[in-house]
Amino acid sequence: MKANRFFVALVFVIYGFQANGNLITTFNGHNDGVTTVAISPDGTKLASGGQSTNLFSGKDDNCIKLWNFPSGDLIFTLKGSRSGDNYQGHTCGIAAVAFSPDGTRLASGSCDGKVIIWNVLSGYALTTFSGHRYYVNSVAYSPDGTKIASGSGNNDVILWDILAGSQYAKLERHQGEVNSVAISPDGTRLASGSNDKTIILWIFPSGAIIHTLYGHEHDVTSVAFSPDGIHLASGSFDDTIKLWNVPSGNLVKTIDASHRYISSVAFSPDGTRIASGSWDWQVKLWNFPAGDQSTVYTGHNNLVLSVAFSPDGTKVVSGSFDRSVKVWNADKATMTFLSASTKVLSFSYFTGTIVLANVLRVAL
Numbered sequence: 001m002k003a004n005r006f007f008v009a010l011v012f013v014i015y016g017f018q019a020n021g022n023l024i025t026t027f028n029g030h031n032d033g034v035t036t037v038a039i040s041p042d043g044t045k046l047a048s049g050g051q052s053t054n055l056f057s058g059k060d061d062n063c064i065k066l067w068n069f070p071s072g073d074l075i076f077t078l079k080g081s082r083s084g085d086n087y088q089g090h091t092c093g094i095a096a097v098a099f100s101p102d103g104t105r106l107a108s109g110s111c112d113g114k115v116i117i118w119n120v121l122s123g124y125a126l127t128t129f130s131g132h133r134y135y136v137n138s139v140a141y142s143p144d145g146t147k148i149a150s151g152s153g154n155n156d157v158i159l160w161d162i163l164a165g166s167q168y169a170k171l172e173r174h175q176g177e178v179n180s181v182a183i184s185p186d187g188t189r190l191a192s193g194s195n196d197k198t199i200i201l202w203i204f205p206s207g208a209i210i211h212t213l214y215g216h217e218h219d220v221t222s223v224a225f226s227p228d229g230i231h232l233a234s235g236s237f238d239d240t241i242k243l244w245n246v247p248s249g250n251l252v253k254t255i256d257a258s259h260r261y262i263s264s265v266a267f268s269p270d271g272t273r274i275a276s277g278s279w280d281w282q283v284k285l286w287n288f289p290a291g292d293q294s295t296v297y298t299g300h301n302n303l304v305l306s307v308a309f310s311p312d313g314t315k316v317v318s319g320s321f322d323r324s325v326k327v328w329n330a331d332k333a334t335m336t337f338l339s340a341s342t343k344v345l346s347f348s349y350f351t352g353t354i355v356l357a358n359v360l361r362v363a364l
Contacts, residue, residue, distance in 0.1 A: 022295070022297055022328050022329045023297070023299050023326060023327075023328060023329075024070065024315065024327040024328060024329055025070065025071075025072050025326075025327045026072075026299075026324050026325070026326050026327075027046070027048070027065075027067055027072045027074075027324060027325035027326075027327070028323065028324055029065055029074055029077075030048065030050040030063075030065065030323045030324075030325075031050065031323070032050050032051060032052040032093075032323060033050060033051055033052070033302070033303075033305070033320070033321035033322075033323060034048050034049070034050055034305070034306070034319035034320055034321070034323060034324065034325055035049055035050065035051050035093065035094060035095055035305050035306060035319060035321075036048065036049040036094060036095060036096050036097050036305070036306045036319060037049075037097070037306045037307070037308050037317050037318065037319040037325055038097045038098055038099055038106075038308055039069060039099070039308050039309075039310055039311065039317060040069070040099045040103040040120070041099060041101060041102070041103045041311060042103050042311065043069060043310050043311040043312060044068065044069055044103075045066060045067065045068065045069055045075070045099075045103070045120065046066075046067045046068075046069040046070075046317060046325065047064055047065070047066055047067075047097045047099065047106055048064065048065050048067070048097070048319055048325050049063075049064050049065075049093075049094025049095065049096065049097050049108060049319075050062070050063055050064075050065070050093065050094055050323075051092075051093025051094055051095065051111070052093060062079070062090055062091065062092060062093055062094065062110075063077050063078060063079045063090075063094065064077070064078040064094055064097060064106070064108055064118070065077050065078070066078065066106075066120065066123070067325075069310070069327075070310070070315060070327050072327075075123075076123045077123075078106075078108075078118055078123050078125075088116075088124070088125035088128060089116070089125055090108065090110040090112050090114060090116060091110075091112045092110050092111040092112035092135070093110060093111050094108055094109070094110050095109050095110060095111060095135065095136060095137050095138070096108065096109035096136065096137060096138045096139045096150075097109075097139070098139045098140055098141050098148075099120075099141070100141050100145045101141060101143055101144070101145045102145060103120065104119070104120055104121065105117050105118065105119065105120060105126070105145070106118045106120050107139045107141060107148050108139065109135075109136030109137065109138060109139045109150055109152075110135065110136055111135035111136070112135070113130065113132040113133060113134055113135060113136060113152070114128055114129065114130050114132070114136065115128070115129040115132075115136055115139055115148060115150045115158075115160065116128050116129070117129075117148075117162065127162070127165055129148075129150075129158075129160050129165075129166075129167065131158050131160075131167045131170070132150065132152040132154055132156070132158060133152075133154045134152050134153040134154035134177075135152060135153045136150050136151070136152050136153075137151050137152060137153060137177065137178060137179050137180065138150065138151040138178065138179060138180045138181045139181070140181045140182050140183045140190075141183070142183050142187050142204070142205070143183065143185060143186065143187040144187060145162070146161070146162055146163055147159060147160060147161055147162060147205055148160045148162060149181045149183060149190055149204075150181065151177075151178030151179065151180060151181040151192055151194075152177065152178055153177040153178075154177070155172065155174045155175065155176060155177055155178060155194070155196075156170055156171060156172045156174070156178065157170070157171040157174075157178055157181055157190070157192050157202075158170050158171075159171070159204075159205060159207060168205075169205070169206075169207045171192070171200075171202060171207050173200060173209060173212075174192065174194040174196050174198070174200065175194070175196040176194045176195030176196035176197075176219070177194065177195045178192050178193070178194050179193055179194060179195065179219065179220065179221045179222070180192065180193040180220070180221060180222045180223045181193075181223070182223045182224055182225050182232075183204055183225075184204070184225045184229040184246070185225060185227055185228070185229045186229050187204060187205075188203065188204055188229075189201060189202065189203065189204055189210070189225070189229065189246060190202040190203075190204040190205075190207075191223045191225065191232055192223070193220030193221065193222060193223040193234055193236075194219075194220055195219040195220070197214070197216045197217065197218065197219065197220060197236075198212055198213060198214055198216070198220065199212070199213040199216075199220055199223060199232070199234055199244070200212050200213070201213065201232075201246065201249065210249070211249030212249075213232075213234075213244055213249055213251070215242055215251050215254070216234065216236040216238050216240070216242065217236075217238040218236050218237035218238035219236060219237045220234055220235070220236050221235050221236060221237060221261075221262060221263050221264070222234065222235040222262070222263065222264045222265045223235075223265070224265050224266050224267050224274075225246070225267065226267050226271045226288070227267060227269060227270065227271040228271060229246060230245065230246055230247070231243055231244065231245060231246060231252065231288075231289075232244040232246050233265045233267060233274050233288075234265070235257075235262035235263065235264060235265040235276055236262060237261050237262070239256070239257055239258070239259055239260065239261065239262060240254050240255060240256055240257055240262070241254075241255040241257050241262065241265060241274065241276060241286065241291075242254050242255070243255070243288070243289065243291070252289070253289065253291050255286060255291045257276060257278070257284065257286075257293075259276060259278040259280060259282065259284060260278055260279045260280035261278055261279035261280070262276055262277070262278045263277055263278055263279065263303070263304065263305045263306070264276065264277040264304070264305060264306045264307045265307070266307050266308050266309055267288070267309070268288075268309045268313045268330070269309060269311055269312065269313045270313055271288060272287065272288055273285050273286060273287060273288055273294065273313075273330070274286045274288050275307045275308075275309060275316050275330075276307065277304035277305065277306060277307040277318050277320075278303075278304060279303045279304075281298070281300045281301065281302060281303065281304060281320070282296055282297065282298055282300070282304065283296075283297040283300075283304055283307055283316060283318045283326075283328065284296050284297070285297075285316070285330065295330075297316070297318070297326075297328045299326060300318065300320040300322050300324070300326065301320070301322040302320050302321035302322040303320060303321045304318050304319070304320045305319055305320065305321065306318065306319040307319075309330065310330075313330065313331075314329070314330055314331035315327055315328060315329065315330055315331070316328045316330045
């Protein structure tokens with residue numbers, strides 16, 4: 001579930017901490033929770049988006065930060081600009097970011113219902129798409145860089161033609177908000193995951209439905225294609241990762257992730273591993289297609305909402321409500337175990353930003 005999937009959570013944690021030798025560096029700079037991360041195709045830049053974790057704080061991060069990767073030097077903050085009465089930028093928290101295939105543009109989605117395309121070199125907003133009536137949870141570029149798909153809290157997916165600067169299709173088959181969209185590496189398929197517990201596979205760019213995938217028992221929060229486009233990974237609040245065959249629509253494997261509320265999944269560039277992030281503050285790596293766990297990264301102090309691999313596959317990046325972006329070694333990673341018991345006692349949903357209760361940590 002993305003940051004603008006609004007909730008209040010009361011969490012009690014009995015936490016035994018063990019230092020993690022796989023942590024390379026931490027990027028600090030956001031004033032509030034980091035809800036989304038993406039790495040440029042050439043591996044030299046990282047984008048992160050922020051949103052307030054407190055509905056009543058009166059502030060919202062509302063910005064995208066662009067960093068040199070993997071050094072963590074801040075290049076600039078994308079906040080938008082004003083010319084007279086015309087404001088180019090987001091007015092609410094950021095839920096999604098995605099680099100264009102050539103790395104010169106960045107698309108972002110926000111709880112203001114807008115999709116904005118930014119110039120990565122100048123930091124200026126180039127195009128604003130306004131078609132969603134509710135918050136935008138996810139954005140994805142087509143491989144040729146000419147189109148964008150965006151999923152929203154209004155249960156729809158909108159397809160945008162960047163060159164024309166307009167919407168050309170709206171896909172309205174989900175019965176719950178769309179948390180995640182992904183476009184296959186060959187640009188012929190679109191996947192969308194929803195709170196209706198389903199995943200829909202569409203022909204891209206036409207928008208015709210190929211398969212509706214059933215099997216998850218809770219919200220589908222994240223979908224990701226394998227590099228060859230043959231498989232799809234989906235993460236869910238049912239604490240599982242499911243692996244699907246895209247041509248047939250068949251379920252290949254279910255991974256019981258022992259992960260409390262999975263929020264994000266990503267394939268490694270070579271297709272041999274899957275990264276996942278979740279509400280239990282952990283990032284995990286899974287071998288594909290076997291589905292066995294290979295690594296656990298511990299070090300975040302709050303929910304992990306977004307994970308991504310570097311283009312060379314040697315690093316994993318995670319964004320968390322602890323206001324940080326962490327870079328982990330995925331090349332020579334060793335297993336690190338965390339002794340933890342996490343229980344979500346209650347949660348409810350608001351039309352607003354995320355509210356988190358204070359988390360009690362007691363050393364064992």
